[in-house]
Amino acid sequence: MAITETTREEAQALALRYPVARAALLPILHLVQSVDGYVSDEGMALAAEVLGLTRAEVGAVATFYTMYKREPVGNYLLSVCTNPTCKIAGAQAIYEAYVEACGGRHVDPDGAGVMVEHAECLGICDAAPVVQINYEMYGPVTHDEAMGLLNAAKAGEPPASNRSGHVPATFTAVEREFSGIDDGVHDQLVEAARLQAAAAVPPAYRTGETDLPVTHPGGDPSGHGGAAFRAAFDTPPGSPPAPQEQEVVEELAATGTDTAQELAQQVTGDDAATPDAVLPAADQPPVVPSSDPDDATEEA
Amino acid sequence: MGTTGQVTAMSYRYDIDGVADLEVYEQHDGYEGLRIALGMEPAEIVQAVKDSGLRGRGGAGFPTGLKWSFVAQGTGKPIYIVCNADEGEPGTFKDRPLMELDPHQLIEGMIVGGLALNSEQGYIYLRGEFAHAGRQLAAAIRQAYAKGYLGADVMGSGRRFDLTLHRAAGAYICGEETALLDSLEGRRGQPRLRPPFPAAHGLFGCPTTVNNVESIAAVPFILRHGVDWWRQWGTDKSPGPKLMCISGEVERPGNYEVALGTTVADMIELAGGMKDGRELRFFCPGGSSTPMLPASAADTPYTFEDIAAEGSLLGTGALMIYSTQTSVVDTVLRFTEFYEHESCGKCTPCREGGYWLSQVLRRIVTGGGRMEDLELLEDVCDNIFGRSFCALGDGMTSPIVSSLKYFRDEYETYIRERRCPFGLYPPAPDAPTVEFTAFPAAAGPS
Numbered sequence A: 001m002a003i004t005e006t007t008r009e010e011a012q013a014l015a016l017r018y019p020v021a022r023a024a025l026l027p028i029l030h031l032v033q034s035v036d037g038y039v040s041d042e043g044m045a046l047a048a049e050v051l052g053l054t055r056a057e058v059g060a061v062a063t064f065y066t067m068y069k070r071e072p073v074g075n076y077l078l079s080v081c082t083n084p085t086c087k088i089a090g091a092q093a094i095y096e097a098y099v100e101a102c103g104g105r106h107v108d109p110d111g112a113g114v115m116v117e118h119a120e121c122l123g124i125c126d127a128a129p130v131v132q133i134n135y136e137m138y139g140p141v142t143h144d145e146a147m148g149l150l151n152a153a154k155a156g157e158p159p160a161s162n163r164s165g166h167v168p169a170t171f172t173a174v175e176r177e178f179s180g181i182d183d184g185v186h187d188q189l190v191e192a193a194r195l196q197a198a199a200a201v202p203p204a205y206r207t208g209e210t211d212l213p214v215t216h217p218g219g220d221p222s223g224h225g226g227a228a229f230r231a232a233f234d235t236p237p238g239s240p241p242a243p244q245e246q247e248v249v250e251e252l253a254a255t256g257t258d259t260a261q262e263l264a265q266q267v268t269g270d271d272a273a274t275p276d277a278v279l280p281a282a283d284q285p286p287v288v289p290s291s292d293p294d295d296a297t298e299e300a
Numbered sequence B: 001m002g003t004t005g006q007v008t009a010m011s012y013r014y015d016i017d018g019v020a021d022l023e024v025y026e027q028h029d030g031y032e033g034l035r036i037a038l039g040m041e042p043a044e045i046v047q048a049v050k051d052s053g054l055r056g057r058g059g060a061g062f063p064t065g066l067k068w069s070f071v072a073q074g075t076g077k078p079i080y081i082v083c084n085a086d087e088g089e090p091g092t093f094k095d096r097p098l099m100e101l102d103p104h105q106l107i108e109g110m111i112v113g114g115l116a117l118n119s120e121q122g123y124i125y126l127r128g129e130f131a132h133a134g135r136q137l138a139a140a141i142r143q144a145y146a147k148g149y150l151g152a153d154v155m156g157s158g159r160r161f162d163l164t165l166h167r168a169a170g171a172y173i174c175g176e177e178t179a180l181l182d183s184l185e186g187r188r189g190q191p192r193l194r195p196p197f198p199a200a201h202g203l204f205g206c207p208t209t210v211n212n213v214e215s216i217a218a219v220p221f222i223l224r225h226g227v228d229w230w231r232q233w234g235t236d237k238s239p240g241p242k243l244m245c246i247s248g249e250v251e252r253p254g255n256y257e258v259a260l261g262t263t264v265a266d267m268i269e270l271a272g273g274m275k276d277g278r279e280l281r282f283f284c285p286g287g288s289s290t291p292m293l294p295a296s297a298a299d300t301p302y303t304f305e306d307i308a309a310e311g312s313l314l315g316t317g318a319l320m321i322y323s324t325q326t327s328v329v330d331t332v333l334r335f336t337e338f339y340e341h342e343s344c345g346k347c348t349p350c351r352e353g354g355y356w357l358s359q360v361l362r363r364i365v366t367g368g369g370r371m372e373d374l375e376l377l378e379d380v381c382d383n384i385f386g387r388s389f390c391a392l393g394d395g396m397t398s399p400i401v402s403s404l405k406y407f408r409d410e411y412e413t414y415i416r417e418r419r420c421p422f423g424l425y426p427p428a429p430d431a432p433t434v435e436f437t438a439f440p441a442a443a444g445p446s
């Protein structure tokens, strides 16, 4: 399988569920993982493109989280908890036997294709020792039962979880579920996000250690925030911003910090060169100048 | 203090067949708390939560009502209520069962919280690995939208509340509330500098509260049954029932709901006593980040104040019980490796310290330790504790510092005999041959 136009459309749909598009990055990475079976370079490029981020930014996120795999998993991921409670119940031996059964490696592409990993506490310590197949829980398992699970997964026939009663779906199917794309309340969430983006002071695109709302014009190109921002400025150069926006801007200027005044100046000021430089022409996609020192280093 | 022992309060629907389904939930008092909340002013709801004395169940025990009263109102920005369902503290397993068995309870709590805070959008930040909980919540949210509990017109009141289930991707640090917000915004989960606090500048720069699953789910109960009902359990400073996670070497590890103030020893009894009649040696009262305590502290009533007086923390309610057959040092090593792995890398003491602590501990268990290593461990911990950017760094030092306080003799045995007295690792090549008497040689799984 490979990333297709459908993947792109679904990623765009996920972005619209949040008032600021970037919030959809984790769900989108689950989505691309559901297509390729791991977070491929192509998948990261798609996420970057859809959200208006650099690939470096997406890579920095994708490599931070344990559940995003950078090599193909196969159909089943087996995770063995080796935290103390599971360890003293025999989990360490299970994990070591798993690696041995995969020829000393963590992936075994033969048969259905499996990957084995040791995990930190899986939050089900009353069932120690615990093994997960594609995040479906099994426990407590004896050593033999645990080996049976591995063999069943390799044969493509994992049994139902003794906890949830569910037979684990394939890795890609489970990752699709985790993306939330099929959660069934899409329209409601898009409407909610749109309303928030249109609030008197909309959610900020860049946050962190600043108290400024929307810290750079044209931010959030693919989300509602971008749309709301563009609508507020969708007037010929030189004419004043929409009344509601004007209020926000004045309030902002009144906060007194240098950056706030500077931003307010950019928006209301007579210096037409500044807004032109950062505001997109009406029919062109907005540019995304980076004001975040982190991004600057990533792009450098 | 009120009555102690096992109670059935917040968990009372757990055994009802099919209660994850909206109709069954409605038959069992479901959305009654919400109905009551809709007849109250936001400030009245916050006041009721304050009066109940509910303290946050996510680890820090901060009073929930007080936290809600800090959320900035009238700024023109949207207000967000975020449920911390990242449950990752080793030993903790109370939020996941709640969401799997009774998901509407959490949804109802989120809506009530939304009303209290004038928030129209909630997020449930769910630990990625919780596949079944995600399935249950997604289905429950669909039902709640279909029946008008969620959406533009909550129960015909004209109030709006939307709820997004957001599945994360596996990083313990994302349980820390500001790291959670960064992660929810689509970034690496790294803690933020405070101030500004989330109450003024949280998700997307907007006023935000982050609360644990159990804290949020408690609120409809408090509204439905009243503050006195809640306060019939526990103490003045730690009122209410608590969802406990009892694990380790007990006969029946599991989820138990008890009144705060129940002693640790009574909880071990509740869980069927020590496994195979083993002898209690040490326990972690509230997860791996809370300092371990020796068996002699087992009579401590389980309240925030009493556990603190013993020098530890109540944490998340994750009581981990270990016997004389279990190596303290090896347990500490595994916990330390956990923190090393989960350090987000933002600040130096934790990022580097975790690595060095693991190295020293590993050297000790494999027979290469030196007596000076014990001071070295203490010294490194001293340089992490209070000097890290967030509480993960502090938590990393808890198992080490507390075990050195109570079980220094075990460390010394490892070092002196140049081997693991529990036989978990091959001894150093030049280790003397010894018969252990201080610790049973028969170790590991029996």
Ligand SMILES: Cc1cc2nc3c(=O)[nH]c(=O)nc-3n(C[C@H](O)[C@H](O)[C@H](O)COP(=O)(O)O)c2cc1C
Pocket: B055, B056, B057, B058, B059, B060, B061, B062, B064, B067, B084, B085, B086, B087, B088, B089, B172, B173, B174, B175, B176, B177, B178, B210, B211, B212, B213, B215, B216, B390, B391, B392
């Ligand atoms: C490293 C770290 C991990 C945490 N993990 C969780 C968690 O998984 N769930 C949680 O509710 N709180 C967790 N917390 C506590 C949160 O930061 C925060 O205090 C809590 O969510 C607030 O909710 P409460 O007031 O309802 O307790 C963690 C804190 C730290 C420092």
Ligand code: SF4
Pocket: B173, B191, B342, B343, B344, B345, B346, B347, B348, B350, B351, B388, B389, B390, B391, B392, B393, B394
């Ligand atoms: S203490 Fe650890 S987890 Fe917390 S900010 Fe520093 S490096 Fe990150």
Ligand code: FES
Pocket: A081, A082, A083, A084, A085, A086, A087, A120, A121, A122, A123, A124, A125, A128, A130, B090, B091, B092
């Ligand atoms: S220690 Fe293994 S699930 Fe918690």
